Structure formats: C-alpha cells, structure tokens
Amino acid sequence: MSGGNDGERRRGGSPGPVLQCEEARIKLMEFLDGELAPAELPRLEDHLAVCVSCRREEMAYRRLEEVTGQMADEEYPDVDIEVAWETIYRRMERGFGWLILSIGLIVLLGYGAWQFLREFLLNPEVPFLLKFGVGAAVAGGIVLLISIGREVGTKYRSERYREVQR
Numbered sequence: 058m059s060g061g062n063d064g065e066r067r068r069g070g071s072p073g074p075v076l077q078c079e080e081a082r083i084k085l086m087e088f089l090d091g092e093l094a095p096a097e098l099p100r101l102e103d104h105l106a107v108c109v110s111c112r113r114e115e116m117a118y119r120r121l122e123e124v125t126g127q128m129a130d131e132e133y134p135d136v137d138i139e140v141a142w143e144t145i146y147r148r149m150e151r152g153f154g155w156l157i158l159s160i161g162l163i164v165l166l167g168y169g170a171w172q173f174l175r176e177f178l179l180n181p182e183v184p185f186l187l188k189f190g191v192g193a194a195v196a197g198g199i200v201l202l203i204s205i206g207r208e209v210g211t212k213y214r215s216e217r218y219r220e221v222q223r
C-alpha cells in the first residue's frame with residue numbers, strides 16, 4: 058500500500074493517499090518541467106486518473122508546450138525576415154547617400170558654372186579670344202564626357218542583357 062507514509066510526509070494537509078488538486082497541480086508543473094522526483098510520479102498519476110479537471114490542466118499545458126516548441130522552430134524564418142529588412146535598409150541608405158551626393162554635386166556644378174559665367178565669360182576685362190578658347194574647350198570637354206558616358210552606359214546595359222539571355 059502506498060498511502061499512509063505519503064500522507065504523513067505532507068506538510069499540514071489532511072492525511073490521505075490521494076493528492077489534493079492544489080498539490081497535484083504543483084507536482085504536475087514540476088513533472089512537466091522535468092523536476093518531479095520519480096518517486097512522486099505514481100501519486101500524481103493516481104490523482105490524474107481520478108481527477109478530470111487536473112487531467113484537462115495537464116492537456117492544456119502540454120498543448121501550450123507544443124505551441125511554444127513550434128514558435129521556437131519558426132525562429133529561422135524570423136532571421137530571414139531580419140536579413141531582408143537589413144538589405145532593404147542598406148538599399149535605402151545607399152539610395153539616400155546617392156541622392157545627397159547628387160544634390161551636392163548639382164549645387165557645386167551649378168555654382169561653378171554660375172561663377173565661370175559671371176567672372177569669366179561675362180567679365181569685360183577678359184579678352185574675347187580667351188573667352189572663346191576656354192568656352193570652346195569646356196564645351197568640347199562636356200560633349201566628349203556625355204558621349205563617353207553614353208557609350209559606357211550602353212555597353213553595360215547590353216552586357217547585362219546578354220547575361221540575362223544566356
């Protein structure tokens with residue numbers, strides 16, 4: 058018989074072979090956490106065998122553990138989402154960087170062009186021939202730069218296109 062001694066071991070509760078629900082649930086929690094002494098397990102099982110509400114409790118906790126376990130398994134997709142966000146952030150940063158750089162260059166080039174026009178081309182003290190020479194050289198340089206830039210751009214695009222077609 059398993060009853061008598063167990064009853065005496067319980068602190069202050071009414072002696073008896075069967076656990077009270079309150080104590081059974083504490084032991085149930087310990088069992089589910091893997092902390093229940095093996096010797097205590099038969100008493101818990103005895104209680105679960107006769108107590109429907111504690112059995113329901115056990116089922117609920119087991120289901121909860123399953124869900125938490127599934128959530129732990131789903132951490133890998135979460136990492137992928139973080140990587141995706143990281144990529145988006147980096148792209149936004151690059152895009153923002155390019156935008157600010159472009160604005161800065163446009164302001165500088167505009168200012169340079171304005172200064173060149175005002176201080177040099179529109180300056181009556183600068184001889185006309187010098188204005189003509191420098192103006193022609195600058196204009197020729199700009200045309201060449203645009204032409205080379207277009208050629209490089211076209212080559213780059215057609216190479217990308219061929220890579221995609223292969």
Ligand SMILES: [Zn+2]
Nearest residue numbers: 078081108111
């Ligand atoms: Zn119970």
